Amino acid sequence: MCEIKRRDKFFISVSVSVFILIFVLVPMETTHPKRSLALAAASAPEEPETAPFLGVVDPLRPYDSKRLYEDTRTLARFYPEALSVTSIGQSVLGKEIPLLKLGRGERHVLWVGALHAREVMTCAYLLLMAEEYANAYCTSAPYDTYAADKVQWLLDEFTVYLVPMANPDGVDVVTAKGSACVPINTRETWKANANGVNLNRNFPFDWESNTYDGFPNNYLNNKGPSPASEPETLALIALSESEDFEFLVSCHCSGQVLYWRDNKNGVVPGDEFLAQTISGLTGYTMLPSTKIALNGWAGGLENWFRCQYNRPAICLELGLLDTADAVTMAKFYSAEMLNWSVNKNMIWEVLCKISN
Numbered sequence: 001m002c003e004i005k006r007r008d009k010f011f012i013s014v015s016v017s018v019f020i021l022i023f024v025l026v027p028m029e030t031t032h033p034k035r036s037l038a039l040a041a042a043s044a045p046e047e048p049e050t051a052p053f054l055g056v057v058d059p060l061r062p063y064d065s066k067r068l069y070e071d072t073r074t075l076a077r078f079y080p081e082a083l084s085v086t087s088i089g090q091s092v093l094g095k096e097i098p099l100l101k102l103g104r105g106e107r108h109v110l111w112v113g114a115l116h117a118r119e120v121m122t123c124a125y126l127l128l129m130a131e132e133y134a135n136a137y138c139t140s141a142p143y144d145t146y147a148a149d150k151v152q153w154l155l156d157e158f159t160v161y162l163v164p165m166a167n168p169d170g171v172d173v174v175t176a177k178g179s180a181c182v183p184i185n186t187r188e189t190w191k192a193n194a195n196g197v198n199l200n201r202n203f204p205f206d207w208e209s210n211t212y213d214g215f216p217n218n219y220l221n222n223k224g225p226s227p228a229s230e231p232e233t234l235a236l237i238a239l240s241e242s243e244d245f246e247f248l249v250s251c252h253c254s255g256q257v258l259y260w261r262d263n264k265n266g267v268v269p270g271d272e273f274l275a276q277t278i279s280g281l282t283g284y285t286m287l288p289s290t291k292i293a294l295n296g297w298a299g300g301l302e303n304w305f306r307c308q309y310n311r312p313a314i315c316l317e318l319g320l321l322d323t324a325d326a327v328t329m330a331k332f333y334s335a336e337m338l339n340w341s342v343n344k345n346m347i348w349e350v351l352c353k354i355s356n
């Protein structure tokens with residue numbers, strides 16, 4: 001008799017637990033950031049390749065412009081105190097180029113991703129940092145070794161402008177069978193925008209020195225018909241002109257190195273400090289000052305930014321592979337690619353160092 005009662009109690013207790021799990025906790029995960037953080041932390045696996053995500057940004061699924069649009073809106077809805085979303089303009093094919101503003105501070109800094117289409121992993125990298133940082137801010141939680149009060153202070157002091165996908169048409173060619181205005185050769189290695197222009201060769205900085213003018217290759221080194229001929233280039237220029245950015249970091253994929261100075265601009269105040277800060281965190285090599293225009297500084301975003309504002313601008317080559325095939329994309333968290341366990345602190349670390 002006593003045994004039966006115990007069994008009944010056990011079944012009742014299991015039923016109640018299952019009810020709570022299904023009808024109370026699971027719905028909370030999609031609507032309550034703090035709960036989401038706790039669940040993610042509790043289920044954290046040891047293998048970084050399968051690390052959890054808080055609920056919005058899944059970096060193992062390659063981004064396209066549509067999912068970026070949806071996820072940026074969701075993030076802004078989840079974390080209105082920390083994040084807002086707007087647009088810096090439209091691509092050749094009329095797709096929005098989203099801008100996330102993370103933080104509420106008066107000091108502004110700019111991070112750009114996926115200027116090169118196949119390096120779309122940089123989009124997920126910036127978005128995942130945005131989600132985790134906003135979550136830490138909104139839940140008054142510490143982040144890795146950064147104390148909760150430091151997290152609060154940094155996002156009250158700075159606003160981090162994030163353009164996670166500067167080239168949405170190009171990314172869609174790679175990950176969503178998107179179209180272009182020129183013939184598409186190999187989707188997985190496509191770098192250019194829909195006009196076949198390499199946007200990092202299109203900025204109005206010594207553009208003429210790129211002697212690949214008229215080069216028939218439509219996806220690698222085509223600098224475009226004139227400086228700033230592309231709407232994506234113009235959108236980034238307009239954003240830079242409208243804000244007083246202290247520095248720019250443009251994220252690319254391949255090499256685990258930093259391009260931080262070029263011979264055409266020479267020394268820019270603070271350039272070495274910013275490069276050393278990122279190199280100190282990541283272990284990436286600071287390359288010597290770029291010595292040639294061709295495939296060097298001609299038409300480059302960061303080179304143009306240095307010239308225009310006399311402020312630091314870095315081309316940050318994350319990871320070792322710059323293809324966007326499924327095998328590479330699955331390596332997001334690994335040391336070979338985004339090295340998430342270290343590089344997730346990138347923006348905190350830079351803001352801490354420049355605020356000291």
Ligand SMILES: [Zn+2]
Nearest residue numbers: 116119252253
């Ligand atoms: Zn690149």
